[in-house]
Amino acid sequence: MLARIFPDRFVPILLATILLASLLPVRGAAVPVAQGVSTAAIVLLFFLNGVRLPRHEVLHGIRNWKLQGSAFLFCFGAMALLxxxxxxxxxxxxxxxxALGFLFLGILPSTVQSATAASSLAGGNVAASVVAAALLNLSGVIASPLLFAALAGSAGAIHGEAALRIVAILLLPFIAGxxxxxxxxxxxLAHKGLATIMDRTAIAVAVYVAFSAAVVAGIWDQLDGREIGVVFAAVVALLMLSFGGAWLFGRLxxxxxxxxxxxxxxxxxxSIAVGAPLAATLFPPAIAGMVLVPILVxxxxxxxxxxxxAPVLNRPAHGVVLE
Structure with a gap:
């Protein structure tokens, strides 16, 4: 039953992380230590992404300019506007x-592993999916902060220190990889299971540290049931518009x-894998946790x-075809 409710095992991991941060947030003298561990985990995450992404696949995938260009426009154009x-x-x-967290959600790049896995399960172009996700994430390290700064006004101003942190924590480890x-x-590649565990641990640590700061700052005192309901309703609307819009855009x-x-x-x-580290570099800890709520949901x-x-899209022979 749990497998049907949570088809991806990372969902209960994120739920458990949020629950742990709510019950046992990092406080006091432990905060700098936790932030250091989080930064090290983020550096490792982007280093591994750099190691995994083969350069020849990037060059080959770029040739499918129509698909890659449309993915870029929808991910950073349509989704940013949504x-x-x-x-x-x-x-x-x-x-x-x-509320600013919804704009932050819109400017983030796509996932890598889950988007590729879903494309494979649905009968999509897996090679192009790998390249698209990789290119979107690589572009997102630069495009996402710039988009956020352009659309958020004074709330999205990127100071020199934040820009240096983005380069040092996200971009340089990827290049080194x-x-x-x-x-x-x-x-x-021979230890994919271990690499996946390291990826998800790094994301969970970043989310835990960011959300802990929000809990200490009183996030649960600031939000009531009505506001939580608004967040869920807005996320449902975004999901309908994003998935429906992407399918219709491809058809057009x-x-x-x-x-x-x-x-x-x-x-x-x-991608929460980019969202959590980017929030940690752009915002103070107490604000980062609040901004992350929409992307977490x-x-x-x-x-x-x-x-x-995905399985429904891959069953045209049984009359289940999404046009």
Whole structure:
């Protein structure tokens, strides 16, 4: 029953992380230590991403410019506008930093592993999905902060220190991973299970530290049942618009069905793996946890929805065809 409710095992891990941060948040002298551990985990996460991404696949995937271009436009264009719209719609009903989280959600890149896995399960273009997710994440390290700064106004101003942290914690480890992948990539591919555990542990640590600061700052005292309901309603609306919009966008472009499936998951999914580290670099700890709430809810919901609809998309022979 749990497998049907939570098809992706990372969903209960995130739920457990939020519960742990709510019950046992990091306090006092332990905060700098926890932040140091979180930063080290984030550096390791992006280093491993650099090791895994083969350069020749990137060059090959770029040739499918129609699919890659449409994925980029939808992920950073349409989704950013949807996030901005959600922020404006919820601003009168939610605390300002929580409403800002919807814009932050919109400017994030796609997931990597889950988007590729969903595309494979749905019968999509798996090779193009790998490249699309990788290119979106690589672009997102630079594009996401710039988009946020452009759309958020004074709330999204990126100071020099934050820019340096983005380069040092996200971009440089990825580049270092690219340089050493010749030697380390075979080992990482031979130990995929261990690499996945390291990935998810790094994300969970970043979420735990950020959400702990929000709990200490009184996030549960600031939010009541009505406001939590508004967050869930806004996330449901975003999911419908993002998944439906990505599918229709692929149809308007005349993409082949496998490419439309790739666009669906690469364009509509959003990455907590980039969101949590980026929030930690852009915002003070107490604010970062509040800003992360929409992407946490969206990320868990998209994993469940993707696992539900992917098998349906892959059953045209039984009359289940989504046009």
């Amino acid at each position: 996030g901005l719209g959600a922020q404006l719609a919820t601003a009168p009903l939610l605390p300002a930093t929580l 690219q340089f050493v992948q010749r030697w380390l990539r075979p080992w990482v 472009l005349g993409l082949a069905r496998p490419d439309r499936i790739t666009l669906l998951f690469s364009g509509a999914q959003k 969206y990320h868990m919901a998209q994993l469940i929805i993707s696992a539900w609809i």
